[in-house]
Amino acid sequence: xxxxxxxxxxxxxxxxxxxxxxxxxxxxxxxxxxxxxxxxxxxxxxxxxxxxxxxxxxxxxxxxxxxxxxxxxxxxxxxxxxxxxxxxxxxxxxxxxxxxxxxxxxxxxxxxxxxxxxxxxxxxxxxxxxxxxxxxxxxxxxxxxxxxxxxxxxxxxxxxxxxxxxxxxxxxxxxxxxxxxxxxxxxxxxxxxxxxxxxxxxxxxxxxxxxxxxxxxxxxxxxxxxxxxxxxxxxxxxxxxxxxxxxxxxxxxxxxxxxxxxxxxxxxxxxxxxxxxxxxxxxxxxxxxxxxxxxxxxxxxxxxxxxxxxxxxxxxxxxxxxxxxxxxxxxxxxxxxxxxxxxxxxxxxxxxxxxxxxxxxxxxxxxxxxxxxxxxxxxxxxxxxxxxxxxxxxxxxxxxxxxxxxxxxxxxxxxxxxxxxxxxxxxxxxxxxxxxxxxxxxxxxxxxxxxxxxxxxxxxxxxxxxxxxxxxxxxxxxxxxxxxxxxxxxxxx
Amino acid sequence: xxxxxxxxxxxxxxxxxxxxxxxxxxxxxxxxxxxxxxxxxxxxxxxxxxxxxxxxxxxxxxxxxxxxxxxxxxxxxxxxxxxxxxxxxxxxxxxxxxxxxxxxxxxxxxxxxxxxxxxxxxxxxxxxxxxxxxxxxxxxxxxxxxxxxxxxxxxxxxxxxxxxxxxxxxxxxxxxxxxxxxxxxxxxxxxxxxxxxxxxxxxxxxxxxxxxxxxxxxxxxxxxxxxxxxxxxxxxxxxxxxxxxxxxxxxxxxxxxxxxxxxxxxxxxxxxxxxxxxxxxxxxxxxxxxxxxxxxxxxxxxxxxxxxxxxxxxxxxxxxxxxxxxxxxxxxxxxxxxxxxxxxxxxxxxxxxxxxxxxxxxxxxxxxxxxxxxxxxxxxxxxxxxxxxxxxxxxxxxxxxxxxxxxxxxxxxxxxxxxxxxxxxxxxxxxxxxxxxxxxxxxxxxxxxxxxxxxxxxxxxxxxxxxxxxxxxxxxxxxxxxxxxxxxxxxxx
Numbered sequence: 001x002x003x004x005x006x007x008x009x010x011x012x013x014x015x016x017x018x019x020x021x022x023x024x025x026x027x028x029x030x031x032x033x034x035x036x037x038x039x040x041x042x043x044x045x046x047x048x049x050x051x052x053x054x055x056x057x058x059x060x061x062x063x064x065x066x067x068x069x070x071x072x073x074x075x076x077x078x079x080x081x082x083x084x085x086x087x088x089x090x091x092x093x094x095x096x097x098x099x100x101x102x103x104x105x106x107x108x109x110x111x112x113x114x115x116x117x118x119x120x121x122x123x124x125x126x127x128x129x130x131x132x133x134x135x136x137x138x139x140x141x142x143x144x145x146x147x148x149x150x151x152x153x154x155x156x157x158x159x160x161x162x163x164x165x166x167x168x169x170x171x172x173x174x175x176x177x178x179x180x181x182x183x184x185x186x187x188x189x190x191x192x193x194x195x196x197x198x199x200x201x202x203x204x205x206x207x208x209x210x211x212x213x214x215x216x217x218x219x220x221x222x223x224x225x226x227x228x229x230x231x232x233x234x235x236x237x238x239x240x241x242x243x244x245x246x247x248x249x250x251x252x253x254x255x256x257x258x259x260x261x262x263x264x265x266x267x268x269x270x271x272x273x274x275x276x277x278x279x280x281x282x283x284x285x286x287x288x289x290x291x292x293x294x295x296x297x298x299x300x301x302x303x304x305x306x307x308x309x310x311x312x313x314x315x316x317x318x319x320x321x322x323x324x325x326x327x328x329x330x331x332x333x334x335x336x337x338x339x340x341x342x343x344x345x346x347x348x349x350x351x352x353x354x355x356x357x358x359x360x361x362x363x364x365x366x367x368x369x370x371x372x373x374x375x376x377x378x379x380x381x382x383x384x385x386x387x388x389x390x391x392x393x394x395x396x397x398x399x400x401x402x403x404x405x406x407x408x409x410x411x412x413x414x415x416x417x418x419x420x421x422x423x424x425x426x427x428x429x430x431x432x433x434x435x436x437x438x439x440x441x442x443x444x445x446x447x448x449x450x451x452x453x454x455x456x457x458x459x460x461x462x463x464x465x466x467x468x469x470x471x472x473x474x475x476x477x478x479x480x481x482x483x484x485x486x487x488x489x490x491x492x493x
Numbered sequence: 494x495x496x497x498x499x500x501x502x503x504x505x506x507x508x509x510x511x512x513x514x515x516x517x518x519x520x521x522x523x524x525x526x527x528x529x530x531x532x533x534x535x536x537x538x539x540x541x542x543x544x545x546x547x548x549x550x551x552x553x554x555x556x557x558x559x560x561x562x563x564x565x566x567x568x569x570x571x572x573x574x575x576x577x578x579x580x581x582x583x584x585x586x587x588x589x590x591x592x593x594x595x596x597x598x599x600x601x602x603x604x605x606x607x608x609x610x611x612x613x614x615x616x617x618x619x620x621x622x623x624x625x626x627x628x629x630x631x632x633x634x635x636x637x638x639x640x641x642x643x644x645x646x647x648x649x650x651x652x653x654x655x656x657x658x659x660x661x662x663x664x665x666x667x668x669x670x671x672x673x674x675x676x677x678x679x680x681x682x683x684x685x686x687x688x689x690x691x692x693x694x695x696x697x698x699x700x701x702x703x704x705x706x707x708x709x710x711x712x713x714x715x716x717x718x719x720x721x722x723x724x725x726x727x728x729x730x731x732x733x734x735x736x737x738x739x740x741x742x743x744x745x746x747x748x749x750x751x752x753x754x755x756x757x758x759x760x761x762x763x764x765x766x767x768x769x770x771x772x773x774x775x776x777x778x779x780x781x782x783x784x785x786x787x788x789x790x791x792x793x794x795x796x797x798x799x800x801x802x803x804x805x806x807x808x809x810x811x812x813x814x815x816x817x818x819x820x821x822x823x824x825x826x827x828x829x830x831x832x833x834x835x836x837x838x839x840x841x842x843x844x845x846x847x848x849x850x851x852x853x854x855x856x857x858x859x860x861x862x863x864x865x866x867x868x869x870x871x872x873x874x875x876x877x878x879x880x881x882x883x884x885x886x887x888x889x890x891x892x893x894x895x896x897x898x899x900x901x902x903x904x905x906x907x908x909x910x911x912x913x914x915x916x917x918x919x920x921x922x923x924x925x926x927x928x929x930x931x932x933x934x935x936x937x938x939x940x941x942x943x944x945x946x947x948x949x950x951x952x953x954x955x956x957x958x959x960x961x962x963x964x965x966x967x968x969x970x971x972x973x974x975x976x977x978x979x980x981x982x983x984x985x986x
Contacts, residue, residue: 244876245748246738246909255738258751265758266775270768282759382909383737392909416739416875416885417910 046436046464054475055434066478070332070430073312077331078407078426081315081371084180084303086187087232088295091224095171098188100159102171103133105152109167109364110322111337112155115146119323119342121202121359124450125166126151128204132212133170139204139451157318157329161188162301162364164293165200165446166323173212174220176295178235180302187302191215191223192294194287196454201446202359203453222281226267233263235299240412242292243373243423248381249296250365250374251388251442251457256292261285297364300371307426309334314474315407316427319370319439319462323362323446326462330429330470333477338470340463345445347458348389359448361460366441372410372425375440375459376402380415380423388442388457398440399424405431405439433471438462539929539957547968548927559971563825563923566805570824571900571919574808574864577673577796579680580725581788584717588664591681593652595664596626598645602660602857603815604830605648608639612816612835614695614852617943618659619644621697625705626663632697632944650811650822653798654681655790655857658693658939659816666705667713669788671728673795680795684708684716685787687780689947694939695852696946715774719760726756728792733905735785736866736916741874742789743858743867744881744935744950749785754778790857793864800919802827807967808900809920812863812932812955816855816939819955823922823963826970831963833956838938840951841882852941854953859934865903865918868933868952869895873908873916881935881950891933892917898924898932926964931955 017036019026026036045051057063058070094101101107106129108122118126127142130151136142145151156163163169175188190200193211197203227233238259239247245255261282268278285291308317313331320327327339342360349355368374378384379399382392399415402424409422427439438461445456510529512519519529538544550556551563587594594600599622601615611619620635623644629635638644649656656662668681683693686704690696720726731752732740738748754775761771778784801810806824813820820832835853842848861867871877872892875885892908895917902915920932931954938949 241747244739245751254734255748255751258738258748258755261755261758262751262775262779265754265761266772266779269758269762269775270772275763275768279759279763282755282762286755286759383913385909392912416878419885 043436045433046468048468051433051468051471054472055430058430069312069478070314073310073332074315074407074428077307077310077313077315080183080307080310081303081426082408082411083182084306085182086178086180086235086299086302088176088227088235089179089232090177090227091174091191091220092177093171094169094173094175094188097177098159098161098169098175100154101169104150105154105171106130107154107156107159107161107163107167107169108322109156109163109165109362110320111157111325111327111339112153113322113324114153115151117324119359119362120449121362121446121452122166122168122323124202124204124452125168125199126153127450128199128208128212129168129170131204132199132209133172142204155320155322156364157320158335159188160186160301160305162297162320162367163190163200164192164297164365165363165444166202167364168199172216174216174224176298178295178298178302179232180306181232183306185302185305187298187305189294189298189301191220192288192291194284195290198453200363201444201453202450204451218277219281219284222268222271222273222278223264225271225273226264229267229270230264233260235295236412238263238292239296239299239373240414243377243380243413244416246381246383247292248374248377248384248442250293250368251444252381252384253292253296254289256296257285257289260292260295293365296373297367300367300373303371304367307331312474312478314428314430314471316370316429316439316470319366319427319441320364321361321366323359326361326466328429328462328466328470330474332474333470336473338466338473340465343460343463345443345456345458345460346389347445347456348387349445349456350454353447353455357447357455359446361441361443362446363443365443366439369439369441370427372406372423373413375442376406376425377413377415377423378440378442379418382417384442388459390459401437402440404435405437429467429470429474432464432467436464438464438467536929538926539961541961544926544961544964547965548923551923562805562971563807566803566825567808567900567921570800570803570806570808573676573800573803574796574919575901575904576675577799578675579671579673579728579792579795581669581720581728582672582725583670583720584667584684584713585670586664587662587666587668587681590670591652591654591662591668594662597643598647598664599623600647600649600652600654600656600660600662601815602649602656602658602855603813604818604820604832605646606815606817607646608644610817612852612855613942614855614939614945615659615661615816617695617697617945618661618692619646620943621692621701621705622661622663624697625692625702626665635697648813648815649857650813651828652681653679653794655794655813655860656683656693657685657786657790657858658856658937659695660857661692665709667709667717669791671788671791671795672725673799674725676799678795678798680791680798682787682791682794684713685781685784687777688783691946693856694937694946695943697944711770712774712777715761715764715766715771716757718764718766719757722760722763723757726753728788729905731756731785732789732792732866733907736870736873736906737909739874739876740785741867741870741877741935743786743861744937745874745877746785746789747782749789750778750782753785753788786858789866790860793860793866796864797860800824805967805971807921807923807964809863809922809932809963812859812934813857814854814859816852819854819959821922821955821959821963823967825967826963829966831959831966833958836953836956838936838949838951838953839882840938840949841880842938842949843947846940846948850940850948852939854934854936855939856936858936859932862932862934863920865899865916866906868935869899869918870906870908870916871933871935872911875910877935881952883952894930895933897928898930922960922963922967925960929957931957931960
């Protein structure tokens, strides 16, 4: 037996712990009922020494010219974003209206990805897309064709488009056409299919293809005629109202969908179409509270495209995921993607499913957060926590935290519960890099296997590394093109 | 010259004031930039010595039998209120469906009132009602007829009905029919005309009468057919959703109106009616965000009627104003009204108008607050402050304060921003009497002259005296009918 020693005070007195760093240390103690204050502390610049120097330099006298250039570029970029006025101007067939779209091409969500590296739900959606196009007659044949190299896979984002979840757009799909009437640029998005077993979540069964057929032959032509009679629809107005009615424009769109229905119903009813067909259209819209999502997304896309390609700007113009990688683009570095493996979403699962079933984060729908709503406007939509998890307080905190990494507040999208303050808008990659606060994104969760569909919804944090990389590359691009403080040049060389 | 004396410290040192009582003392000091803490203090029981003794007695051992009887009665009453399930079951013509309604009768808002004592907007609405019924051909002739004694004026509330603002219902007007499917009782309300120059605000011009004609000949028949095809519509479900979409069900009904439109549109479009007529109906609903108000009101009425006439219950079953008097009814004292002069509404005025133009508080719409929404659910509708004045914080505070005077929380009407807590429901006249906290009511403001219409919207506080009187009379009714502590009997004799 070892000799007995006096017990240390650490083991006899009650513990009172302040935890800095990994929350898991705090959680372990909390499970043992030890009182813990878990400080939400992150190392500056994610602890990246080069990035810390870069940011320090920007704040120094040496970096002032550089800083001024970024500030001026951001002022231009954010003004384009804030003054964009996206209007719904119609519905067309993708091959006829989407720039560069053609038969044999499939657009998908997120940064570029190949068939070999595609996640399950995106593969499922591609197979469904090929069945829908009659390019293959069985799922196996579709998978073979997809793998053959005969299909061109390109990101929606490379074609002025965005797509939720798998984001698959094929040549004969009907698409919304939006125009930013301030700058004249357009954007495109497919029509929303509803929740559950749907193509964008990777399902490709007969019911999925049949619904897509109906959307092409009845829903889209009828909606298209109603919009033609109505005239362009101001998405800013609808979205601003929806945010005052408990939507955030990403995972909660009940108000937006309702407002769209009441806007179009008087025109729908007067069309020279069979009343049963119009009735089916109205029933479909009524049954699908996410219908408005495929409008909030291209509204964000055409607003952000107007703010793209401004040399020196650290504004993030796209955040998008393909289920394999999470990617961002910066205004100051144009078309370049910064990517890292897509994370798993934390959220609420449908009965019978768990995080074991989840595909990694997927979809272009994070364009809504990039444009200043979605997760960034979560405080406007406390009821969303019933869908994505969390508490109403989390919703308020999330919006508040996003103010730390954004360049401005929206002048039209307001949050009543925050005294009508504008939503945090325009993510600054340098602020993300400096604070370590990453954008908050509300999102759906697809099953990891092709052919199944939606399994839940939740919140996701993008990988910090892509913001760090973006910040460094922005600095490098500036160093190559202008006069800098020498130390800045040294850092990025 | 008087001899100079040393100045008192009161006049030389900075003042730090705590104000109890009238806020006007604090305001005077605030205007002079003196720091003041204005305590929101009210004398218990409004300073009424008899009422103080009554409430003290209820809490004493002597009053325990009495207290138990009231508690038991209130448990029964609140259960009827909380479990009521109001459904829209159709639309009919008042003389055919409203109990006791007949030609030559005009129902109005609030407690009983005569032509001689009616306020301007109610007179205007009565004149418009007589023109609409072709009982008179000019406004002057209508006023003469109204004064002749040949028209029977009765409160809506005496006919299972409620009416917003002037609340005028005539025999040939179409009315919503609601049924509380739990208890089987029904309620009725006219259809909402929109805002501005409308009958319920006292306007009676040709445009007003023409709109009412159209509502009878086209709107009501078409809506009635759509509801027949749809089947009964569960108002609890619609209202619960609307409260999660920024409505409070009294002065903000944009979400409720939207939900009703999307519910009915698929049925409207399939009717064998001219598509232009259906288009006009949908346009009218789309243009009138208050359309849903005339459904939230009878929903409250049939829920509260199920809780009425329970001996000993201190639950308030009606709060209603006729522009001359504000009245309430208690479950325990049945049909009896407790009234006092109607106050002036504090609020926001339309351009060109001020409180000098305002009629006193008017309308049965305070049935919404009585049933546990409207002002009581203001926290669900922070955007309403743009319509009625105040700040989003006031909206939160108002709902929170109403918890002090209510018996329960709704099990279906929830406020997301308060962690999905139920709305404060079921006003207890004894709690109002004890605390001096009066119910908070959101309301519209009519011009004081007949024929003009709406001039604003705001918040109104009912007169305390009617709650004190109600509490005393409830006690008296109990004293007459049961065994009491002797001191309680002495108090009410």
